[in-house]
Amino acid sequence: MRWIILLVIYLIVDIYAYQAVRSLSKNTWIAIAYFVLSLLVIANLFYQFNQSSGGGTFAGARGYAIGLFLAFFASKIVLSVFMLGEDIVRIPLATYQKLFGSSESFSIPSRRKFLSTVALGLAAIPFASLLYGMYKGRYDFRVLRYTLYFDDLPESFDGYRISQISDIHSGSFDNKEKIQYGIDLLKEQDSDLVVFTGDLVNNLASEMDDWKDLFSKVNAKDGVYSILGNHDYGDYHNWESGDAKRENLDRLKKTHAEMGWDLMLNENRFIEKNGERIALVGVENWGIGGFKKAGDLEKAGEGVSNDDFKVLLSHDPSHWEEEVKKHDKHYHLTLSGHTHGMQFGIEIPGWFRWSPVQYRYKHWAGIYEESGRYINVNRGFGFLAYPGRVGIWPEISVIELKKGPKPA
Incomplete structure (x- = not known):
């Protein structure tokens, strides 16, 4: 049951985070690469937890699977937070303009593209940090x-x-x-x-x-x-x-x-x-x-x-x-x-x-x-x-x- 809950949460965050990528490029191959990589990360985690760990629980390949999952998941949470925040602002404003015919322009595509760029830059910080932590930080x-x-x-x-x-x-x-x-x-x-x-x-x-x-x-x-x-x-x-x-x-x-x-x-x-x-x-x-x-x-x-x-x-x-x-x-x-x-x-x-x-x-x-x-x-x-x-x-x-x- 806990694996199902984890998978559902991961998919929701993954789909929402993809909106940042999609705002920058609607290329089909980029979308395929994004979801294939996400699938491989979660599949590897499932696979490692169904292999014998030798009693070490989180040692070896299983530990690295956890680390990679956390690196991707943390960065996608950052993306999702930005996209959610943008939606919270954008949707009410767009609705107001439509209902009351506001003369102010509200450029949804340009605004979303800018925020997506910022979000991707910030998401790179936890991603790179968690990878660095595995590469060097653990023995520093x-x-x-x-x-x-x-x-x-x-x-x-x-x-x-x-x-x-x-x-x-x-x-x-x-x-x-x-x-x-x-x-x-x-x-x-x-x-x-x-x-x-x-x-x-x-x-x-x-x-x-x-x-x-x-x-x-x-x-x-x-x-x-x-x-x-x-x-x-x-x-x-x-x-x-x-x-x-x-x-x-x-x-x-x-x-x-x-x-x-x-x-x-x-x-x-x-x-x-x-x-x-x-x-x-x-x-x-x-x-x-x-x-x-x-x-x-x-x-x-x-x-x-x-x-x-x-x-x-x-x-x-x-x-x-x-x-x-x-x-x-x-x-x-x-x-x-x-x-x-x-x-x-x-x-x-x-x-x-x-x-x-x-x-x-x-x-x-x-x-x-x-x-x-x-x-x-x-x-x-x-x-x-x-x-x-x-x-x-x-x-x-x-x-x-x-x-x-x-x-x-």
Whole structure:
């Protein structure tokens, strides 16, 4: 049923968008080429979703089919909006002129041709951007650095640096050289601690088989710590049995250990320096809106006192909004991921930031602060579904902890 709805919507948008092309040329061959290309794009999408994906869901050819569909569909939506807007203005004016015999001329063909030209030019922007996002944007790794100040940070941890990555989604990768570059960039930060905040795979633990050796090279003086994200539980795969699903999760947990990552499952660890310590707390996935709630903050915080300085790893930022930021234990810093920044948006540092995902998540990218408690939402290391990124680039976060008040 959902495929039928998708097809109907696509056809309506496609036919309406064609009006812009038709305003510029009524050549029959151009019309044939337009609709044949549209048919091929949607047929390829249908075809790929009826082929075995190897458990990766959106990997390989299926991912590219999604990307091409989105590139064409987004550009046609722009065309349709322009044509609809022109109709909303044109039809009432033309009707008025006809009924009341207005002496003012209203040149429908010239006006429509001009707007069609403008619409096609603007439609080329999302089309080219989405193609670029697949070609280069998905591996265009960026390092984003933040300095956070805390009055109660232990003196020994003044200047302590934490590198964070999130949402690897290894089942979507197809370029070892690019991933090696991202890992090398992470290692170059030479932070005291490295954390990974969930979604190692799309569905299957086996997705990490080709990438395990590369990620095992990630290291830090005080270790590498990790948690699970919603995709790591295998909830989006059609398993032949419950045992197979449990075995997959067990295998994924072993993968963390094999890479030398300390996986925290509603647990905590203490990092000690010069007789002082900070607490690192890791919860399993906790999300709203139908996402898995395996996280147990009370269990994860057992043995951690209210006076300890605390860094919490929690995959879904909705957890911070719903439970963490008002918790009695005062979690100073929460590190999350999950949103990917929707892999699409506009960011002008220090001035403007927008992505459609902000209408779903209050905290969706970067640092947020409320009452002296902070959360960093990492934009993700990998990608999912759309095999690219536009404006929201793959991220390595580097957070430096400083003791004292925040500078004015």
